[in-house]
């Protein structure tokens with residue numbers, strides 16, 4: 001596969017060098033500007049131009065524990081639906097999830113961009129007995145502020161960090177904020193590794209240019225990424241094909257963790273519809289929403305899909321996530337716990 | 348690096364959850380209003396990159412140790428989403444005050460002017476102390492600032508604005 005070294009890409013609204021991001025529309029349109037994605041006409045993938053400094057093993061106990069779990073069975077990760085900036089909600093959701101999942105992802109939300117800062121949020125969660133995987137985006141902080149958060153996350157003892165470029169501020173509930181994008185996922189990964197943290201990154205197999213996505217994963221691995229968390233990309237066979245293609249591109253298997261969407265109500269289905277390049281298995285959401293008891297059926301279809309994914313070749317685990325309407329955070333955390341427990345999480 | 352834009356008094360859009368003052372902040376505000384010396388506090392800021400840690404994490408540890416904390420809040424390396432998250436965390440921790448630099452160092456991100464940070468912090472229930480040259484005290488008072496940071500970094504003091 002041909003590729004080029006990193007070049008400046010001033011026209012990308014997220015100032016990315018190692019694009020394209022996962023937000024490219026099905027028609028090749030940019031997720032931010034009313035124009036085609038600037039990376040599509042270029043030779044891809046953009047090669048990682050780092051210096052090859054040896055990357056460190058995780059220095060947190062929780063990070064080592066996650067690797068031990070992965071050595072004996074697939075990893076089961078859950079989202080964390082707590083209301084933003086609410087210590088009480090963190091406590092209640094943690095209580096619902098404790099013991100049922102291997103680790104809990106505290107990520108970004110388009111409906112609530114303002115959250116407690118990553119290390120503080122992780123500290124509150126860890127104090128409630130959760131193994132925390134912290135989402136860190138490049139939209140809101142420059143490299144100095146990000147380095148401090150990474151150092152603080154290590155001090156808190158998180159299991160790992162999910163390094164993402166992040167959605168543009170143009171989407172979500174804070175369009176007035178300045179988009180920072182001093183770094184991007186690919187350049188954040190080695191910094192996280194140097195901070196002694198286990199890393200993950202996102203990839204969207206269904207986003208154009210589909211045939212270059214596996215090679216992009218390989219470049220992120222070269223930059224310091226360990227686990228590849230997949231955006232919803234269709235059927236189990238699609239995930240298997242992507243895992244095989246990434247292994248071929250990287251020259252070795254890459255631990256791939258596909259997402260399992262948990263939908264228990266219409267609000268959650270609407271949230272899912274907002275995700276760029278998300279492709280769900282045929283009839284997945286309809287089956288839940290048409291059910292007499294969407295909550296029961298939502299859990300059921302998530303367990304079914306998760307079980308099939310965990311049995312698929314090249315799959316190292318799953319990330320079960322989703323959302324529910326305001327005020328339903330704890331109920332949703334309980335539903336997440338049911339799914340992750342059924343899938344073997346926390347064992 | 349670019350420097351701070353000059354901004355007027357246009358109100359910031361206050362979208363943080365409005366907070367009422369928690370005990371440590373209320374005690375400091377009361378002392379400043381009545382001209383009493385405030386309780387001694389440690390002055391914390393972000394650690395130097397790349398090893399940090401963040402001021403919020405330092406504040407969490409100091410509060411856990413039972414200390415009164417004043418936190419210098421950085422605005423030149425993060426946007427308003429991050430600043431608002433920091434303020435919410437500091438309010439959650441019941442830090443006694445946040446210190447806003449009237450003339451912050453230039454940085455990569457110029458999203459919020461210092462006076463806007465003061466308004467947001469006040470809105471979140473925090474007591475604001477201003478550090479550095481306060482050209483127009485009335486503007487800062489309108490933004491909710493209560494006091495001026497004086498003294499030395501290891502012996503910080505506050506006086507009413």
Ligand code: SF4
Pocket residue numbers: 011012013014015016019020021022023024025029030031032033036037038039
């Ligand atoms: S789709 Fe993403 S990578 Fe492409 S130009 Fe837009 S923001 Fe940049």
